[in-house]
Amino acid sequence: MTVSALTRPGERDRLIVKFGEVDWVFGLTLFLIAGSGALMLFSIAGSSWDPWAAKHLARFGLCFAMMIMLAMVDLRVWFALAYPIYGLGLLLLLAVEAVGDVRLGAQRWLSVGGFSFQPSEVMKLGIVLALARYYHGASADRARLSWWLLVPAAMIGVPVLLVAHQPDLGTAMLIAMTGAAIVVLAGLSWRIIIAGITAALVAIPPFVMFVMHDYQRKRVLTFLDPENDPSGSGYHILQSMIALGSGGLLGKGYGLGSQSQLNFLPEKQTDFIFATLAEEFGFVGCVTVLAFYAAVIFMGLRTAYVSHSHFGRLAAAGVMATFTLYVLINGAMVMGLAPVVGVPMPMLSYGGTVMLTVMIGFGLVQSVRVHRYSEVTSGKGSLV
Known part of the structure; x- marks a missing residue:
């Protein structure tokens, strides 16, 4: 009598061991970031789960499950x-x-x-x-x-x-x-x-x-002097900076951000959601969320460091480099330190495409962690 590979005791035990090797603190931190995003999306929708917050959480749940499945994939x-x-x-x-x-x-x-x-x-x-x-x-x-x-x-x-x-x-x-x-x-x-x-x-x-292109050049020139066209090309940056500054140390309070609630802040659910966070929770709220991001980056780079294969090290580090760039570029953009280029704050902003991409990358990072003692052999470094 034969038994499928999925039900053999040895295979089950090995799968259980792999689940145990997943960095669950890493996963919890992702939950905290995505949860913070859902809270902000709930707030700017007028204390409603529609149209953004519920979908954001549902997408994250599906993507998280996919990340765990990808972590089981051999390096x-x-x-x-x-x-x-x-x-x-x-x-x-x-x-x-x-x-x-x-x-x-x-x-x-x-x-x-x-x-x-x-x-x-x-x-x-x-x-x-x-x-x-x-x-x-x-x-x-x-x-x-x-x-x-x-x-x-x-x-x-x-x-x-x-x-x-x-x-x-x-x-x-x-x-x-x-x-x-x-x-x-x-x-x-x-x-x-x-x-x-x-x-x-x-x-x-x-x-x-x-x-x-002309519109791209205008964004760069606007970044250098946003007050030159406050109601046109400089509107995004100026409104974002107003939201950031008005939040102060502790913020105006949950659901009380005037720039976002009164729709002065453009793209408040995507590119400029960090400015919304700053207005309602202030400097303390921003630092807290950035600490979550820093923890994710640290744990991801630690995974790259402990991998025994050069491929695993570079793959994990590359994914974390992309994630870090997302955070840095969006943060600089909403603070007026970089031109507006349409890069969202990952896991915090609304949007399924970026979340899917980021979580697939994290699935690769967790695969590197689960299989960190595996040796990936290759005779050549060419493109053949």
């Missing part, structure tokens, strides 16, 4: 799928160029059977996995400084150009900066790092003046 499976996922991301980005939906002047979406999505979200994970696999088999000399650097540069550059052409400057920046972070963590020479930073700083002015 060697992630390794095998690294290049295929990256290749799929490239094909989808090319498909956007050919048949993508145009909304608000941007061609970023694909529609399949009534469901629309942004392929650039696939690339956020694809670039992490592909670079982690490439550097897993690369020698220290190749990672430090050699002509082989052109390979990861092309792997990063092609999707960045495709996403920037949509145009989606915020996502293009995330992909580029995540890729650069992995290349640096893999052991890139400091001479190249300094030269790259210098070249980027030199290229910014001509890029802004001659490459950016």
